[in-house]
Amino acid sequence: MNPEKKDDILVKVEHLSKFFHISRKAVLKAVDDVSFEIKRGETVGLVGESGCGKSTVGRCLIQLYKPTLGEIIYDGKELSRFTGAQKFNFCKKVQMIFQNPYSSLNPRMTVSEIISEGIRIHEKLSEKEQKEYVEELLLKVGLNKEHMSRFPHEFSGGQRQRIGIARALSVKPEFIICDEPISALDVSIQAQVINMLKNFQREEGLTYLFIAHDLSVVKYISDRIVVMYLGKIVETGDAEEIYKNPVHPYTQSLLSAIPEADPREAKSKKRIILEGEIPSPINPRPCCRFAKRCRFATEECLEREPGLCEVGPGHKAACIMLEHD
Amino acid sequence: MKREKILEVKDLEFSFRTYGGVVKSVRNVSFDIYAGETVGIVGESGCGKSVTAQSILKLNPEPPGFFGEKSSIKFKGSEIVTKTEKEMRVIRGKDIGFIFQDPMTSLNPTMRIGRQIGEVLKGRMEGRENLSRAQIKERVLEILKMVGITDVEKRYKQYPYELSGGMKQRVMIAIALVGNPSLIIADEPTTSLDVTIEAQILELLKDLQERFHTAIIFITHDLGVIAKLCDRVMVMYGGKIVEKGSVEDIYYQTRHPYTVGLMNSIARLDLDKSVDLKPIEGTPPDLFSPPVGCPFAMRCEHAMKICYRKLPDYFDISDGHQCMCWLQDERAPRIKLHTQLMDKGEE
Numbered sequence: 189m190n191p192e193k194k195d196d197i198l199v200k201v202e203h204l205s206k207f208f209h210i211s212r213k214a215v216l217k218a219v220d221d222v223s224f225e226i227k228r229g230e231t232v233g234l235v236g237e238s239g240c241g242k243s244t245v246g247r248c249l250i251q252l253y254k255p256t257l258g259e260i261i262y263d264g265k266e267l268s269r270f271t272g273a274q275k276f277n278f279c280k281k282v283q284m285i286f287q288n289p290y291s292s293l294n295p296r297m298t299v300s301e302i303i304s305e306g307i308r309i310h311e312k313l314s315e316k317e318q319k320e321y322v323e324e325l326l327l328k329v330g331l332n333k334e335h336m337s338r339f340p341h342e343f344s345g346g347q348r349q350r351i352g353i354a355r356a357l358s359v360k361p362e363f364i365i366c367d368e369p370i371s372a373l374d375v376s377i378q379a380q381v382i383n384m385l386k387n388f389q390r391e392e393g394l395t396y397l398f399i400a401h402d403l404s405v406v407k408y409i410s411d412r413i414v415v416m417y418l419g420k421i422v423e424t425g426d427a428e429e430i431y432k433n434p435v436h437p438y439t440q441s442l443l444s445a446i447p448e449a450d451p452r453e454a455k456s457k458k459r460i461i462l463e464g465e466i467p468s469p470i471n472p473r474p475c476c477r478f479a480k481r482c483r484f485a486t487e488e489c490l491e492r493e494p495g496l497c498e499v500g501p502g503h504k505a506a507c508i509m510l511e512h513d
Numbered sequence: 514m515k516r517e518k519i520l521e522v523k524d525l526e527f528s529f530r531t532y533g534g535v536v537k538s539v540r541n542v543s544f545d546i547y548a549g550e551t552v553g554i555v556g557e558s559g560c561g562k563s564v565t566a567q568s569i570l571k572l573n574p575e576p577p578g579f580f581g582e583k584s585s586i587k588f589k590g591s592e593i594v595t596k597t598e599k600e601m602r603v604i605r606g607k608d609i610g611f612i613f614q615d616p617m618t619s620l621n622p623t624m625r626i627g628r629q630i631g632e633v634l635k636g637r638m639e640g641r642e643n644l645s646r647a648q649i650k651e652r653v654l655e656i657l658k659m660v661g662i663t664d665v666e667k668r669y670k671q672y673p674y675e676l677s678g679g680m681k682q683r684v685m686i687a688i689a690l691v692g693n694p695s696l697i698i699a700d701e702p703t704t705s706l707d708v709t710i711e712a713q714i715l716e717l718l719k720d721l722q723e724r725f726h727t728a729i730i731f732i733t734h735d736l737g738v739i740a741k742l743c744d745r746v747m748v749m750y751g752g753k754i755v756e757k758g759s760v761e762d763i764y765y766q767t768r769h770p771y772t773v774g775l776m777n778s779i780a781r782l783d784l785d786k787s788v789d790l791k792p793i794e795g796t797p798p799d800l801f802s803p804p805v806g807c808p809f810a811m812r813c814e815h816a817m818k819i820c821y822r823k824l825p826d827y828f829d830i831s832d833g834h835q836c837m838c839w840l841q842d843e844r845a846p847r848i849k850l851h852t853q854l855m856d857k858g859e860e
Contacts (some may be wrong), residue, residue, distance in 0.1 A: 237707040237708070237709060237710075238707055344796055345558075346796065347796075374557040374558055374734065375557065375734060375735075375736075375775060375778055375779055376557060376774060376775060376778045376792055376793040377557075377792070377796075378778065378780075378792075379777075379778035379779070379780070379790040379791065379792030379793075380792040380793075380794070382780065382790055382792075383789055383790055383792060386789070401707065401708065402708075402780075403708070403782070404779075404780050404781060404782045404784075405780045407780075407782060408780035408784055408786060408790075409780075409786075427786075431782060441709060442708065442709065443782075444712075445708045445709050445711065445712035446708060446737065446782060447711070447712075447715070447735060447737025447738045447740065447741050448737055448740060448741075448781070448782070449736040449737045449739075449740050449764070449776070449779055449781060449854075450740055450764065450781075450854055450857070451740040451741075451760045451761060451764050451765075452857075453740075454737065454740040454741040455740075455741065459712060459716075461709075461712050461713055461716055462709040462712070462713070465677050465679050465680075465710060466707070
């Protein structure tokens with residue numbers, strides 16, 4: 189990370205909400221009043237269980253969804269007020285890597301068509317230059333130029349994810365949203381992809397929003413972590429800090445639920461096992477979303493919503509217990 | 514303690530005929546399962562772990578699948594490979610239970626939960642108790658409570674779509690348990706679940722095992738889950754078991770380069786960010802024409818000439834710890850394999 193640019197905020201999300209109206213009365217609050225920022229050159233990890241709204245945040249950021257409320261400020265400019273030319277430029281600067289490498293590549297396009305689609309729109313390159321550039325990209329992600337004229341179905345999951353990454357990199361973006369890029373891959377392949385993403389960040393100063401449910405991977409790759417539960421941020425802070433000193437009961441149980449690949453530790457470690465399951469985000473009650481599964485829940489937790497409190501430098505958590513201290 | 518051997522798999526070979534040729538999914542796999550223990554099978558997709566498990570219950574479609582000539586699976590002394598479908602139906606559910614990977618698709622969507630669980634007990638097949646309807650219902654409600662489902666009378670009448678993923682997996686476990694089997698095969702039972710739910714299910718399986726003293730074959734690709742739950746581990750690669758031994762042996766005395774690679778490629782929580790993960794380069798072998806030599810040779814950084822030419826034998830490392838690797842031969846160069854956990858084991 190470039191030290192002088194350390195406090196340069198690239199993306200700022202302010203009070204972002206995304207509601208889906210299911211019927212006249214039911215509202216699914218996928219994301220509810222979420223604020224965080226991403227500095228240039230850093231990796232922010234967004235974790236949570238399925239249905240917590242982490243992918244919805246990612247999709248709002250790249251304008252696949254229009255936010256219901258709130259603002260997203262990219263590089264000092266508000267996303268919703270972008271003019272046509274600015275939008276065009278935004279598409280070039282912000283790219284996404286999708287979760288499922290099987291469904292996110294067009295099966296009727298060859299690899300070179302998939303990768304060069306963005307280049308054709310954003311860069312003025314001759315046919316020959318374009319071909320060379322695609323070859324270069326393929327080499328970069330660990331494939332070779334023989335793969336150019338093949339179709340996605342001819343590749344394994346890991347290779348397809350590499351194609352997806354090459355596609356994202358093709359327009360030289362500065363910010364990449366990685367929506368569970370490795371959860372569909374095998375362990376040994378996961379490590380290949382993680383290393384690759386880290387290398388690109390080092391070389392090109394990319395900024396990542398890394399969305400995942402696997403806390404150990406997120407902790408490994410991120411500088412800062414945002415933990416979400418049922419559409420709300422429950423804890424955010426430095427990756428090391430969250431791992432060493434989790435203050436929210438949900439983060440604590442999430443961390444302790446990770447199966448450690450160390451038999452002695454796994455058998456001696458006392459785990460906090462959460463009761464019940466993640467409740468429905470349809471018409472949630474205005475109380476702490478975690479209250480029903482929380483070990484420490486009191487009457488008050490069911491009455492009002494906790495706000496984010498500062499517990500350390502850059503470390504915030506939303507829990508009523510903390511408000512009292 | 515005298516251990517009773519309940520399952521004996523010997524030279525198991527299972528292949529599928531496809532348009533592209535014959536795929537040899539499982540090649541010469543042998544192992545034993547003793548009563549009451551938990552054995553993990555770990556490996557990446559396509560390594561043959563699921564096919565191995567399913568062939569124990571003859572769940573693989575035949576044709577296109579077929580057993581190799583020498584294959585033998587003995588469950589409590591009786592041969593399974595030659596059994597007919599009708600004979601297998603007696604064993605399935607009653608002697609051996611099966612928990613499938615995807616609870617969303619492996620339950621019958623048109624059948625109420627209660628009936629679905631009770632089905633295992635029904636029928637007047639040989640060797641099954643003749644239970645009345647009321648007895649069956651009583652037994653089902655009891656098992657539902659045991660797997661941690663509340664409000665059982667209501668759940669009994671619900672359809673699978675009304676339950677969440679974790680609940681459905683509990684129902685699957687109930688189905689596997691209700692016949693009181695001596696062996697349960699769990700094929701990636703927690704892969705599609707969230708971590709907190711996964712922790713619940715693992716805890717439940719452990720509890721139930723202690724109570725019923727059932728043996729479990731646990732298939733997964735997650736080394737963390739194995740560490741928590743299993744007594745013994747078998748690591749599979751390219752249709753072969755490449756290393757097997759007790760959990761302690763495999764994690765702290767790792768011998769096979771593939772197992773070492775697996776251990777080094779997981780992002781452990783205590784791993785420093787500045788340390789690069791060490792992935793295993795390359796991709797698994799093509800099982801249409803499996804390599805003549807060691808299946809891992811092409812991705813192995815220590816591969817020698819012989820590795821490409823001849824399939825390694827199993828070398829005994831210690832009692833019960835076996836490794837299929839030429840590096841263990843006395844003529845091989847002494848190479849020091851290293852994982853973080855191995856340091857711990859030496860302490």
